[in-house]
Amino acid sequence: MPELNELGADDKRNTRARFEQWVKNPKCEANALSAVLNIKMNEVAKSLGYHPEYGQSPFAITRGLQFEGWLFKDQAQVLHSALVKSGILKEDEKKLADFRLTMNGGPKLKSIDQAIEKSLQLIKSLANDKDFIPPSIVAGLTVRIPKGVMLPEATLIIDVALITKLENRYSIKVGEIKVFPDRGGHTDPGEISTARAQAGVYQHALTLTVEALNLDNPPKVDHSGFLVFTWPGSNSPVIRPNEDLTFQSLRAEQGFEKLDAIAAGLISKKPEDLTDHFEWITHSKTEYKESCWSFCDLAARCQDLAIADDRAIILGRDPARILGTVTVTRAIELMEGADPLTDFESSLQVQLQESNWEALNK
């Protein structure tokens, strides 16, 4: 199996972000390549003369950092009290282990390697050390997935984890922190599902890590997690406890495996004459859809191609599903009585004409 290093790509970018990017449009070869080769789409878009749009506001980044800083300030007093209020932590479970890097507001650790070492040490102590008094809250628990073509030594930093004592072993519960305002039933469903999906990726990564350590009495990775949002307009945390992450974790597991397989396939198919990765992505097959605008800087270019090809996707996902490979112009011709050339066209024509009955009756 080819290694990523053979392609000259590195792992600078957030693994989870790359994974989520691929999940948003797994059928798009260019998108998969961008995730696998770890090349940002905005760079590709720029190279094609398009103006990328998906930068993040510095205010949003600052807000996120401030919120997280506020939660973990003074031995995570604010977070602890919110967790106690929501019933997933007891009042006396107060101890904090902060593995965040100093650049992210952490107290001591300077590098990812240090964070990983500390995290592994903690997990091992939970299994072996009977006298160990573990922290209840862990900030920045950092794990590395030891496999994959696309993700060699993928590193994942878990926002927050809770350690609680079960009968004869410990349990670790993952949490995801977001500055999204929690508005009860009105909370943006997209934002909730993003947070759940991310927590699922972390839970899966933690499970892999614990399994790889092959411990005698390993800590249990809880199938449920929790989300930390904000009360609208303030820095007060709102906890969504007991989020069942079983299926999100499964999705992550299957997704990583599938992405690895796709990565292997793509790499083996690399054209000889395309040495430049940008060129490679540019010449790959794309699968344009409306939702591409929400995450991909290449969406404008793909829309251009769809317009040029007169594909039904320019009218939206549902028309594309109904019309299949029939172009928009051809669909109009069929609706207006052109002779169908295939069985599918015949069937489509009947349906379109029935739905356009006033026009036919005029």
Add this chain to the structure above:
Amino acid sequence: MSLRELVRQLNAVKSARPIHRYSTLHMRIDANPMLVAFVRMAGESRPWAIAYGRLRDETPIVLSVPDGRNRIAVSEMCEEFAEDFLEYFRVSGYTWSPITKDNYGTGEIPQIWVPSSRHVEMFHHLQYAYWRVRKGDDRTQPLTVFARLSGWIFRESTRLGQQSIVDAAQLFRNSFVFPADSTSLGHLGTCIEWFDEHEDLRSARFAVREATLLRDSPTLDPEIDSKILSPLLLSRAKLVSEDKDTKTVDKKIAAHLAPEVTRRWELMRSAHKIFSNDSRAINPGVEDLTKATMESFYSQFQRIEENMQDPDLGPAYTQHPETDFHGSAAASNYFVMTAADTAYIAKLVHADEELQAEAIASGKAFFAKVVKVENLGSGRTTTPVWTMRIQIAERLRIREGERYSPLMAPLHGIQVRSIEIIDSENLEVVAEWVERKTVPLEFPIDSKPVEIDWVGQRIMFVPKDGSEFDKSKSRAVWNAANGPGSWLTHGSAPARIETSVVDDITQLAGEN
């Protein structure tokens, strides 16, 4: 998506521009509504700048604060906006001519326009920001009243058929069919651009895409944030830390925010112009929907404000931004929403051919040929019963017991007594006239339902407006407070109410 919708989209492609979705407009277009647009700092939920003003004002009033994270400054800005806003909504205590129980039936309802759904959500955020009061606080302060009004606006915006809050982008989507995907139509600038003159469809598409680059949501373009506003705020923070004057930099921030929020406001003026010039008539059913909005405004908001102004009128209840934490309130509101849902199509369908076609296509309406007319009344009572033939359609949803009105006669009503399949193509339906059974119909012939002239006539029946039934259920929920099972339905709410917040549910129940 229905095939009918696809056909409409293909017709829009053929025209290379938006086409009418329905043959009438389903929203009242106020001649001089208030237009409101917000800008907020990324990551924040309170506004950073607000542009508001009446349509005919030409230019809006623009308010902004130097730093959108400064809560005190933001609340002062919101208070300034609140006072004008409350006056416009004729809120009790903030105007000389409030909407009252005696005058709310006039149909003169305030209407606000916002560019898109994200701006509607801002009202929910504003409710969250300012709704809390502590025991003993004056609950008639502008900001808290404004928070309650914002809450009503947000809730009302989700009630089908409401006529007070216009999400301009949504109004475009509801009124026109575009040769484009629906996601792009969440942007008001996009919708408007489709109405400009373009060489052909291809150039229209590119022009539309250019329009989307200028944001209409409350959050600014990250490029503006990082290149302009972030450096200004950093230098401001430095000045503040050095205890120096920030006026110059504050002015610069305001000067950059103003065009952004004003552009969003101007988009609504352009949108209003398109609807004012629309050749379609406003559906006559909108009048009833407007009355329902007024009822909602009065009963869900203004009545409570009156009670807060004068506690002798009874207990006042403040709705929590998330939910009511009260089973009976939830049940009652559920029926209110169901009533709105039921009434919407029933009120509008009689005057809208496209809605009628849609109702037929979805099986909610049907054509019937009268084959027999009987009078099954005894003595002086008249009970016309019709036997009708209906062609079997794939999606016909007719059921025994359901009520329908003949087209153009919404107050008349039949109830289906029996349905029988008589051959592979036809159903035989027996229906009894149950409403206005002695009043003549005017369409397609002028005759009473009991008259034999109806035999041989082909008539379209549409769903009967059953919203009054739902409304009575809504009232019945409250009336059942002393009935059987009230311990279950009207017991104390297991409320997650903040201890610092006045427990209005308790007050409403009269326990305090």
